[in-house]
Amino acid sequence: MAKEVSNGENHVTTKPPPEPSPLRNAKFFQANMRILVTGGAGFIGSHLVDRLMQNEKNEVIVVDNYFTGSKDNLKQWIGHPRFELIRHDVTEPLLVEVDQIYHLACPASPIFYKYNPVKTIKTNVIGTLNMLGLAKRVGARILLTSTSEVYGDPLVHPQTESYWGNVNPIGVRSCYDEGKRVAETLMFDYHRQHGIEIRIARIFNTYGPRMNIDDGRVVSNFIAQAIRDEPLTVQLPGTQTRSFCYVSDMVDGLIRLMEGEHTGPVNIGNPGEFTMIELAETVKELINPEVEIITVENTPDDPRQRKPDITKAKELLGWEPKVKLREGLPLMEDDFRKRLEISRKN
Ligand SMILES: NC(=O)c1ccc[n+]([C@@H]2O[C@H](COP(=O)([O-])OP(=O)(O)OC[C@H]3O[C@@H](n4cnc5c(N)ncnc54)[C@H](O)[C@@H]3O)[C@@H](O)[C@H]2O)c1
Numbered sequence: 132m133a134k135e136v137s138n139g140e141n142h143v144t145t146k147p148p149p150e151p152s153p154l155r156n157a158k159f160f161q162a163n164m165r166i167l168v169t170g171g172a173g174f175i176g177s178h179l180v181d182r183l184m185q186n187e188k189n190e191v192i193v194v195d196n197y198f199t200g201s202k203d204n205l206k207q208w209i210g211h212p213r214f215e216l217i218r219h220d221v222t223e224p225l226l227v228e229v230d231q232i233y234h235l236a237c238p239a240s241p242i243f244y245k246y247n248p249v250k251t252i253k254t255n256v257i258g259t260l261n262m263l264g265l266a267k268r269v270g271a272r273i274l275l276t277s278t279s280e281v282y283g284d285p286l287v288h289p290q291t292e293s294y295w296g297n298v299n300p301i302g303v304r305s306c307y308d309e310g311k312r313v314a315e316t317l318m319f320d321y322h323r324q325h326g327i328e329i330r331i332a333r334i335f336n337t338y339g340p341r342m343n344i345d346d347g348r349v350v351s352n353f354i355a356q357a358i359r360d361e362p363l364t365v366q367l368p369g370t371q372t373r374s375f376c377y378v379s380d381m382v383d384g385l386i387r388l389m390e391g392e393h394t395g396p397v398n399i400g401n402p403g404e405f406t407m408i409e410l411a412e413t414v415k416e417l418i419n420p421e422v423e424i425i426t427v428e429n430t431p432d433d434p435r436q437r438k439p440d441i442t443k444a445k446e447l448l449g450w451e452p453k454v455k456l457r458e459g460l461p462l463m464e465d466d467f468r469k470r471l472e473i474s475r476k477n
């Protein structure tokens with residue numbers, strides 16, 4: 132009988148896990164790992180695909196409905212014999228033979244997940260249910276990209292995985308944070324009831340090249356504003372904090388979690404914590420010292436502080452972030468300048 136330890140509790144499964152595909156152990160087949168990435172045309176998903184495709188033993192299938200993602204993010208792989216791209220909405224069932232599922236499909240920026248909240252919650256609940264059904268049918272291991280938003284407006288700081296959170300169940304962010312909480316519940320219920328091999332990553336604010344330029348998230352907003360000579364819009368009070376992880380570190384953490392022995396949940400994020408005023412000042416200093424910083428109204432239920440405790444990731448996965456904010460911001464600036472076609476002034 133499979134046994135897992137998480138949050139100090141024993142999760143004893145009622146059934147042995149389904150047999151994995153024989154390909155997982157095949158020595159001579161051209162690809163011995165078929166990997167599905169849902170949401171693979173998005174920001175984190177496309178960087179994950181790049182990393183997975185570097186291993187010649189991997190065959191990668193992306194499914195995406197292109198709500199916030201784009202084929203452009205995957206253009207280097209389209210037509211590659213080990214790569215397949217399917218336009219598909221995860222709220223509909225999917226039948227594909229795979230060994231691993233990275234389940235990322237879900238709009239992540241608050242302006243996009245609030246745009247159609249009913250669809251967001253369907254994506255989180257029905258989408259995750261469909262992917263768990265697929266994992267059960269084909270015996271695949273499945274990783275969910277959950278979020279630090281499961282901690283809500285946290286009363287514990289920094290946040291450890293054992294903290295249950297402080298979440299408004301009826302607020303405008305609930306479609307996303309409560310949606311992800313249900314998704315985590317479904318993952319553990321399939322694990323306990325059906326023996327599915329699960330992995331849960333709780334991702335903290337991640338940034339890097341390929342974020343949508345008008346994505347609405349704070350790092351992309353500030354960088355685009357600095358490049359366009361527009362004021363940096365710090366939402367009030369400006370003393371709220373976030374901890375920003377560069378995307379290459381994130382992808383490394385996700386792959387380690389998938390390949391390791393621990394179900395999670397595991398926080399994956401960079402513990403360097405900044406107020407939004409500090410972030411704006413850093414962007415101003417690095418990208419455009421002339422730019423103005425202004426304050427604007429905030430949106431409801433904005434978490435006041437957020438910083439991951441990454442002890443578990445360090446101990447269980449041997450993972451910690453390498454890229455500091457001051458190193459990551461210029462890399463993102465280069466990408467934004469190319470796409471906006473605005474070069475540096477001097
Ligand atoms: N970037 C972050 O800071 C962050 C933090 C915490 C958690 N996450 C999680 O990581 C994942 C990826 O986030 P991201 O920042 O790359 O966002 P993103 O919006 O760039 O990517 C999400 C992808 O999912 C696709 N998608 C959305 N709904 C879908 C559906 N119903 N069916 C199929 N595809 C669908 C989108 O088109 C997009 O390509 C999300 O699950 C998000 O909740 C991200």
Ligand SMILES: O=C(O)[C@H]1O[C@H](OP(=O)(O)OP(=O)(O)OC[C@H]2O[C@@H](n3ccc(=O)[nH]c3=O)[C@H](O)[C@@H]2O)[C@H](O)[C@@H](O)[C@@H]1O
Nearest residue numbers: 239240241278279280335336348349352364365366371407
């Ligand atoms: O990391 C996470 O777990 C979650 O965090 C984010 O949510 P949030 O932290 O609210 O992200 P932003 O929209 O980037 O906002 C961060 C902070 O910046 C502030 N902000 C945002 C935009 C802006 O122009 N100015 C500004 O000051 C917001 O008020 C907020 O306090 C992401 O949107 C989610 O994808 C993710 O799941």
